[in-house]
Amino acid sequence: xxxxxxxxxxxxxxxxxxxxxxxxxxxxxxxxxxxxxxxxxxxxxxxxxxxxxxxxxxxxxxxxxxxxxxxxxxxxxxxxxxxxxxxxxxxxxxxxxxxxxxxxxxxxxxxxxxxxxxxxxxxxxxxxxxxxxxxxxxxxxxxxxxxxxxxxxxxxxxxxxxxxxxxxxxxxxxxxxxxxxxxxxxxxxxxxxxxxxxx
Numbered sequence: 001x002x003x004x005x006x007x008x009x010x011x012x013x014x015x016x017x018x019x020x021x022x023x024x025x026x027x028x029x030x031x032x033x034x035x036x037x038x039x040x041x042x043x044x045x046x047x048x049x050x051x052x053x054x055x056x057x058x059x060x061x062x063x064x065x066x067x068x069x070x071x072x073x074x075x076x077x078x079x080x081x082x083x084x085x086x087x088x089x090x091x092x093x094x095x096x097x098x099x100x101x102x103x104x105x106x107x108x109x110x111x112x113x114x115x116x117x118x119x120x121x122x123x124x125x126x127x128x129x130x131x132x133x134x135x136x137x138x139x140x141x142x143x144x145x146x147x148x149x150x151x152x153x154x155x156x157x158x159x160x161x162x163x164x165x166x167x168x169x170x171x172x173x174x175x176x177x178x179x180x181x182x183x184x185x186x187x188x189x190x191x192x193x194x195x196x197x198x199x
Contacts, residue, residue, distance in 0.1 A: 002196060005065060006030045009057045010044035011179070017142065018179035022189040032064040040067065040073060040196030041135035043173075045080030049089040049146070052080055053097065066098050069171050074196045075100070077173030082166075083148065085173055091146045100171045103151040103163070108144065108162045111160050115145040117170075119190065120158040122176070128167050129156045130174075138184045140176035147175055170195075 006028045014096040018027040020022055022169065026035060026042070043065065045052050052098075056062040062084075069075045077085045086097045089105035097105070108116055124131050147161040150153075154163035165174045172192075178185035 001038050002193065003041045004028045004113045005035070005056075005061070005081075006041045006056055007052075007061055009052045009055055009060070009099065010046045010079075011035065011177075013060050014163045014177075014179045015042060017079065019189055019193075022186050022193060023191050024189070028155060030059075030061055032061065032072060032186070035064060035068060038073070039155065040120065040192065041068065041077060042192075043077045043081035043082060045078065045082075046143075047080055047085060049091040050095045051091070053084055053095060054074075056084065062098060066100060069100050070131045073169045074192065075172070076192045078179075079175060079177055082175055083146065083170065084172030086148055089146065101148070101166050101168060101173070103153070103166075104149050105146050106160055107147045108147050108160050115142050115143055116160050118174070120160065120164075122156050122158055122164060124156050126155040126167075128165075128172070129195055130155070130164050130165065130172060130188055130191050132186050132194075134184050134191075139181075140174075140178070140185060141180040141182075144175055155198045 148163035156165040
């Protein structure tokens with residue numbers, strides 16, 4: 001079972017349908033005991049960092065996510081969920097994140113318009129099981145005004161996102177939306193399922 005962490009933020013149903021299409025049996029849940037029984041977690045999110053973190057932290061859910069990740073459960077953060085996994089964000093002030101990935105979330109630089117919306121070419125900076133079967137330079141769908149800064153844990157980049165994806169052992173995430181990125185996006189989810197032993 002793959003748990004989609006439900007804290008009231010994000011396009012949960014789209015993520016659920018994409019995971020089902022990729023072969024998972026996902027469950028939307030904010031129950032901490034149910035999370036502990038999962039083979040892996042997906043942490044989605046859409047919106048602003050601070051209010052999302054506040055929702056996630058309510059009732060200790062964020063603390064439980066961190067605890068399970070540190071015990072080795074695979075976790076995939078998506079878009080804002082990915083940003084929440086970093087140490088801090090500079091979106092509308094400085095806010096501390098979950099600290100599962102090192103570095104800061106900063107405003108996108110060098111884009112003619114914000115938010116960045118649409119298909120961007122992804123350059124694979126490091127090999128990762130997430131990229132199995134995906135060509136370097138494939139296009140993925142982005143919607144964002146903030147992004148993680150350059151990080152030694154980055155495994156991919158775009159023109160507007162120096163850490164468009166990052167990974168450290170069982171902890172990984174993408175700034176792009178796999179559920180909106182066609183066959184390659186579904187392949188990212190399928191690769192994550194393999195890492196969870198649920199593929």
